[in-house]
Amino acid sequence: MDVSEDAMTPALSSPKRHETLWLADGNVVLATKTYLFRVHKSVLAMRSSVFRDMFGLPSAHDEGSGAQEVVGIVPELCDGIPMVTLEDEGRDVEHLLKTIYESRYYNSHDEHHTVDKVCALLKLSSKYNFQGILVDVIEHLSRIFPTRLEEYEGIFEGHPFRYDFEGNCHASNHLLASAIQAGVDDLFPALYYACANEPFSVLRRIVSDTPAGWAALERLVEGQYKLKDAGPRIMSTFVELTERCVYDHNLGFRPFVEKQSWHSDYCYQFFTIDLGELTGSTITQSLHERVCADCLDGIKETIEQERVRIWKELPQYFGLGNWGSVRAKLRARIEDRA
Template structure:
């Protein structure tokens, strides 16, 4: 491919200069090869690509047969089966790493770093893309509490409607398993059923939609989480338990001072829960909620303790709700 004669080069130059291709503004006059993605051409340097990518390094070092392959301005053309925007984003970062100094990045840039970073073993770019995602997606209960307090405005990525849907698809596509449980959870918590099925308008005329397998997982897991809420050990277990009428039935060992009222409060909460099921493994304990329901001091302390323990258990079990391995076993495949 890379040993074309001058006459052949002239012919292929004419071909690639035709209206069927477009030159990107990433066009270095001293570049040593031309990358083609779709109908877009990029003139770059073997040295730059080889320094950062073992795939391009191996490609460059492999002897090529003396065939009259296509060239542009004397440079061999390497056709890549990638989205031109992904390639453009990666090349811009390679030639201008100061882009990483920005506090926030567009999701499309992060996606490009992850996709092509993994495909061509741009190891530094892969790590950078995953690092930005790790900044955006919580991996602890405290972090998800902070995200909710911040109205789901993530750090590191410029927010747009449907962002969590886009992130979930990227994580699944590239086996970034460490972030998957929380990404799934944020999708089913943040978006309505209609949005899950019909997609979320991003605001630029496009729609963020779940892949069929992700939609199926979200629906099954949402049902599983709701059904687990009131089971022993989880956040809403208190609502199906009777107030302690004898010592030792609550953590404090105290008895309920108003069994009729506290029983009614539990029934009232369950009635509300049945109408509006919540997803509590990652929701913070609400002091206002406890006081609003008017429990006696003993029951109030018991409810707070149950919710706190249930949140911890819910978070520990979160991967399993989405048919994933436990937290300790989740690894990212590069």
């Protein structure tokens, strides 16, 4: 963020006044490459310590009264009003300001948000220390990418594409990139998990070319490597137990070749590493004619135990500690709304 010293000269690419966020009584203009926003210093300063310091305004705990002039910067003027030039994308700033000025624009308990909106709020609320908005987004993401397997399964059942944010099937990639930029990616092992099935070329595009980005890429690759045997491990358990029932109980006395014919039909179920799909019920749903009822229940239970074990170890796969420490950090961030 900076304030230009030279007056802005008209150009073909000059930013235009935003249709709704050019407020007649605003006393500061935020300029981006695409939009000009005329807003209020006091409104921004009330919710952001960064803007409060920039404008030289006292906090609620400071002594003194009234607004002061911008300190430490040479204000550029737009229609006689101080103007601050931001490096951020105009659309991202629009999302942030609409969240501040329009009470219904972002409800963290509403599922229907674009990924662009959530990413913009995550990045800018962190950058400018809009702590209340940042906590709202963290809470929002903690419900979409939860810390408990049963909650993860519940999300998957209702939204098999993990909240695709109005059609964006790559939402997880964008969200992780923004979480890394905001420095809160360590709160969401399940978000890392959602991105871990991507090829390296995609993973490389997710992260920024920064120390934080490279650390996140290392986590992704390490987690991806450790997850490679998760699906096959469940599959091997499945094969072992079903074969044991077939041979021990001699169901149907069918020829050996016929008994083996199911393999090609079942392998497709293990092409995913998503524990929302690799459930005992899903994997065994067509086994009723192959194994006995007693063995079928045991197979389901054993697969569920393996799934629980994988989920329990998931944060460790990405170098994020354990679920207990993740939940503790989440609670601390959510409680820190001030």
